[in-house]
Amino acid sequence: MTAAAPMTNLLNLTRSELEAFVVDALKQPRFRADQLWHWLWRRGARDISEMTNLSKDLKGKLAECAVIGLPAVDVVRTSRDGTIKLLLRLADGERVETVLIPMGEHYTQCLSTQVGCAMACTFCSTGELGFTRNMTMGEILGQVLVGRAHLAQVGLGALKNVVFMGMGEPLMNLTELLRALATLGNVEGLSIASRRSTVSSVGIPHSLKILGDSGLAVPAISLHAPTQELREKLMPKAARVPLDELLACLDAYPLKQRERVTYEYIMLGGVNDSIQHAKQLVRLLGQRRCKVNLIGYNPPPPEIAPNPPYRAPDPAAVLAFQEYLRSKRITTFLRRSMGQDIAAACGQLKLLEG
Numbered sequence: 483m484t485a486a487a488p489m490t491n492l493l494n495l496t497r498s499e500l501e502a503f504v505v506d507a508l509k510q511p512r513f514r515a516d517q518l519w520h521w522l523w524r525r526g527a528r529d530i531s532e533m534t535n536l537s538k539d540l541k542g543k544l545a546e547c548a549v550i551g552l553p554a555v556d557v558v559r560t561s562r563d564g565t566i567k568l569l570l571r572l573a574d575g576e577r578v579e580t581v582l583i584p585m586g587e588h589y590t591q592c593l594s595t596q597v598g599c600a601m602a603c604t605f606c607s608t609g610e611l612g613f614t615r616n617m618t619m620g621e622i623l624g625q626v627l628v629g630r631a632h633l634a635q636v637g638l639g640a641l642k643n644v645v646f647m648g649m650g651e652p653l654m655n656l657t658e659l660l661r662a663l664a665t666l667g668n669v670e671g672l673s674i675a676s677r678r679s680t681v682s683s684v685g686i687p688h689s690l691k692i693l694g695d696s697g698l699a700v701p702a703i704s705l706h707a708p709t710q711e712l713r714e715k716l717m718p719k720a721a722r723v724p725l726d727e728l729l730a731c732l733d734a735y736p737l738k739q740r741e742r743v744t745y746e747y748i749m750l751g752g753v754n755d756s757i758q759h760a761k762q763l764v765r766l767l768g769q770r771r772c773k774v775n776l777i778g779y780n781p782p783p784p785e786i787a788p789n790p791p792y793r794a795p796d797p798a799a800v801l802a803f804q805e806y807l808r809s810k811r812i813t814t815f816l817r818r819s820m821g822q823d824i825a826a827a828c829g830q831l832k833l834l835e836g
């Protein structure tokens with residue numbers, strides 16, 4: 483007896499791959515790919531049977547060899563500030579988290595790209611999980627489909643922006659990330675333009691070069707320390723790339739008009755939040771075309787970490803730090819930590835309900 487051929491997850495196919503699948507494997511005319519694409523990415527179909535304008539014959543053929551492999555929503559938690567965290571189960575039972583963050587009338591979705599993470603940054607709950615596997619394009623974008631559907635179901639605002647800032651280091655999953663970014667921007671589908679997609683990374687030069695050449699997203703670099711020495715303590719794996727090499731790579735990043743590289747700086751109480759550190763950061767970033775996002779560290783809830791390794795910064799220290807950077811003409815924003823009470827804030831994603 484021969485083993486059954488594996489089912490194709492339609493969400494794993496880029497626009498051109500879907501067309502090849504429809505024409506070559508299903509022996510259907512090209513326009514059927516347009517219809518399928520519309521059902522998958524515009525209408526958010528959950529089952530092939532919903533695709534009412536496809537012939538019965540085609541739906542039958544599809545049902546024999548393909549599925550719409552959406553992640554299952556296991557748990558939904560809503561923060562007092564309106565942030566929503568979805569705990570998702572993938573087809574093989576692995577679980578990841580995605581977060582919907584209210585931004586005025588609209589939402590920004592924080593997406594995971596890996597199950598766990600290999601980078602082991604010392605302040606990050608995800609890093610403690612270790613690395614399990616990369617997510618596929620269909621799994622990465624499946625988060626957007628279920629996130630969008632959840633917002634519509636509960637009558638909230640539309641999803642406008644995405645940030646690849648959830649579980650995992652996106653540039654360690656570069657192939658699937660690039661496929662996901664290209665699909666996100668497809669105007670017949672999700673239509674989330676490159677200026678609305680931010681890829682957050684610790685900074686991997688050769689992958690940043692490829693991302694830059696693709697023109698598909700702007701990077702936000704997890705800097706978190708103003709010196710190589712301190713970065714080695716906070717992010718030992720990421721700091722294997724020396725800071726001067728990383729910054730040289732970012733200086734060469736092809737930016738469109740009005741785009742800037744963002745540097746993320748998580749403020750850890752008593753560790754990297756003094757004026758001395760602010761001065762070092764000014765020396766490092768100097769005249770670069772950039773902006774800095776300051777994020778106050780969120781100690782994980784006690785059920786995750788009874789003895790967190792760091793403490794939250796003193797609010798006065800954060801303000802003084804920001805003021806100093808601004809006085810030196812570095813555009814600096816204070817990012818409000820959202821979803822702290824449901825462990826959805828930066829560095830807190832750790833499969834709490836798992």
Ligand code: SF4
Nearest residue numbers: 599601603606609650
């Ligand atoms: S901060 Fe990002 S790169 Fe570092 S361990 Fe956490 S998820 Fe991984």
